[in-house]
Amino acid sequence: MLTPAIDIENETGQAVLQEAGQGAGNVSVTSTDVVERSAGPERSDYAGLLEIASNLGKGDFPGTIVVIRKAVEAKLSGGERAMLRNAIKSATELPVDVIKAVENDALNYHPEYGCLNSADDVTAAFLKLLSAIYHIVLWTEGRFYSYVHGNAGAPYYEAHTYDELKADILGAFVGMPCVQSERDRKEVANRICAACAREDYFADAPAGINLGNGFLRQNAVLGNVELLPHAPENKARFLLDVRYDPDARAPTFLSGLRRLLGGDGRKVRVVLQFMACILFGSMPARDRVRTVMVLYGPPRSGKSTLIELMSRFVPAHARASVPPEQWSQEYQRAMLCGVRLNTVTELSSAGRAISGAVFKQIASREPVVARQIYGKPFTFTPQAAHVFGCNELPKLSETNDSLERRFIVVTFAESLGREEVDPDFLERVWEEAPGIINLLVEEARAMHRDGAFTLPDDHEEQVVQMQHGxxxxxxxxxxxxxxxxxxxxxxxxxxxxxxxxxxxxxxxxxxxxxxxxxxxxxxxxxxxxxxxxxxxxxxxxxxxxxxxxxxxxxxxxxxxxxxxxxxxxxx
The missing domain is CATH 1.10.10 (Arc Repressor Mutant, subunit A)
Incomplete structure (x- = not known):
């Protein structure tokens, strides 16, 4: 445990001074005297401070404090400070423990927050620092989140990992012994997390998408949308750098999607519906657990192109790529925390069959336990939509209907010819992003009204093959x-x-x-x-x-x- 701070300005400090001086209460030397004696550039180095220390009077506690603080400010080495302590002890006859306590105070002294000699001191100082930078800070789902009001560049809750928090603590108090050890930083980080804990803070986040010109919120009752100002109440965790334009259209995107899906209207519609769920972070009432879309078809049929387009509507820090066979691993599950979209462009048919209670929990958006590497277990509620591409259908280990309710299977009938592949398709389509958003808004309204997805005609047949071959x-x-x-x-x-x-x-x-x-x-x-x-x-x-x-x-x-x-x- 670190030595308690000694403050010469309070009564306790005066008592220590009296005791350390062994009756030298009449010593007339003050900290001002020492400052004056040490003034000038020639007295700011080790030799000058050593001379001053050697001339301190018996019991000169205030002078000791000033000399040691100036030694720390001058960044003397540990060996030089040891020689200085010996000179002070010989001159003042103060106990070694008192001199070391003064040095510890000086090393842990912060010009704004004072002496930081304990985890409580550092925690309080770091929380003050955070409050000066951010308007809201909180710890939830194994992440530290911060929000700045009126920040046009990042009007959302930015996530920071536990390791990043520890690194920030070290950076804020660089060179101070109180945070140099991993153990001390973990102790402070744990106290900060406990002080800022807001369990399930994002569980009631409204359905919507944070756009460049506001938060496009979906009305939970009517299903329509409205553009609101950026605000912490939206509980957005990312920003899509696209502006909402209700008059925008997307003809290139729509014709390209129809071509990829062979003109099948039900397939086109369910893809748009699922993209709307990705955009707004919500699912239709009767299909709340149908969060996994499988794009199945031969190579070069457009599956990867569609997945990449979906991914563009979610920034990289809100995406993941965790295949379902890894969902049973707690470290891999942690990668899904705070994620809006999880994609795997090539789901391996040679992998293990999709199975287990954990898969159902994650797909159904039920709370699960996860763990960061070297971190403590934590509970979070998955919010990701999952899109998997495959040339062969994945296998399901269960043959009842419980797994079928988690899936949407969209088949791609045939490969595109090389002459049909447009290398600039994605870039041309992304120019229509505001129009695509309007298409998705319309599908979101329809899903709110119907309460379910429009499943493809062959969806159930494909799921049966996944279960039985x-x-x-x-x-x-x-x-x-x-x-x-x-x-x-x-x-x-x-x-x-x-x-x-x-x-x-x-x-x-x-x-x-x-x-x-x-x-x-x-x-x-x-x-x-x-x-x-x-x-x-x-x-x-x-x-x-x-x-x-x-x-x-x-x-x-x-x-x-x-x-x-x-x-x-x-x-």
Whole structure:
């Protein structure tokens, strides 16, 4: 523990002076005398101070303080200060501990904040320093945040890591022993964090985007937007350097997006909807947990271009690139804290299957525990939207609907020819950023009204493949049939549906085992719809289900063509 400060201006300091002088209370030497004796450039070096120290009177405590302070100001070396202490001790007969305490005070003396000899002293001084620079400082979610009112360059809460905080403490009190050790800096940093702690401060941040000319806020009740002045109440953590212009348009962007997605209106719309969620940081009411978009298609189909465009709407410090297989690691989870967008342009199909409670927590924006390297664990609520590009669909470890609700799958049908690739597309499109924002505003209003995303027609089919692979039994049980209490599907119809589904998946159904596929589809139907096999006049059927629109026709065509296998005994 550092030695307490000795202040000669208070009563305690006078008592120390009397005791140290052993009755020399009548000493007439004052700090002013020493200042006068040490005046002049020739007395500012080590030799001059050593001479002054040697001439101090017995018990000259005030003179000791001045000499040592001037030695510190002159930046004498440690060895020179040791020789000076010996000279002072010989001349004044003050105890060594008192002289060292005076030197410690001088070394830890700050011209604005006084002597900083304890963690409490340094903490109080640093908090005063922060209050002089920033209007708001707070510690939350493992980060230190600062805000400056009226700062046109950064009207948002700037994040600082714990290590940056420690470095700032060292920089503010450079050369002072009170913060030279890592242990002392950590002690001060921990006290500052505790003093500024604001748990879940950003949890109720309004939906909106911080633009160059104001905060574009989405009304939580009506869904419309309004441009507000920059203010700390917006709780924005970044600034997008684009100005809001309600009359701007984006024809190049819209035509390019339609071309990438083969003119599929539902795919175009869901991409715009998801970009609106990235922009405003909110999700539709009935799809709050659907925060993961998978862009699936062959190489050179435009997936990476679209991801890069999405990324341009979020500054680098509010983006991350953490693949889902790393979300179970607490250090990697910490990288998602304070992030608006998490992208992976090439999701590896060779990686582990997406699984686990942690994935669901992060995708659902539920509180999770994370940890910075060398830091303490902390809890934060993820706010990121996730966009993953892949040439092959990732695998999901669970086959129920709980994971499906977290995903949107958008397929890109074909690769672009080399002559179709426009190297300047992104730059030309970014010039339309204000117009793109207006498109996203319209989609945000529509989502607020509808309460859900407009999912692509093949979305559910792709998710089933992520869960089961190219499995016709899973396709039929999940996609081809639906619950219907007074209807039935015969086993022969199911066999025909399985063969039709297998061909749609590109499988050779000529010599496969109908029995194995029928057993699997029967188990899936029982688990999903609680239906079991019945028999009437020797014909087995499953009561309580029917084919969905479109799939009944496919099944009938399969049966009429005579391609369905015969009924399997016992199924």
């Amino acid at each position: 190219p499995d016709p039994a899973a396709q039929v049980a999940r996609l081809w049939v639906e619950a219907a209490s007074d209807e039935r599907i015969t086993s022969r119809e199911l066999q025909a549906a399985l063969r039709a589904a297998g061909r749609r998946l590109g499988l050779d159904t000529t010599d496969w085992s109908s029995a194995s596929h029928m057993r699997k589809v029967a188990d899936l139907l029982k688990a999903r719809y609680r239906v079991t096999r019945h028999m009437v006049d020797g014909a087995p059927f499953y009561k309580g289900i029917r084919f969905r629109d479109g799939f009944a026709v496919l099944t009938a065509d399969e049966m009429n063509a005579g391609e369905a296998a015969g009924e399997v005994e016992g199924l």
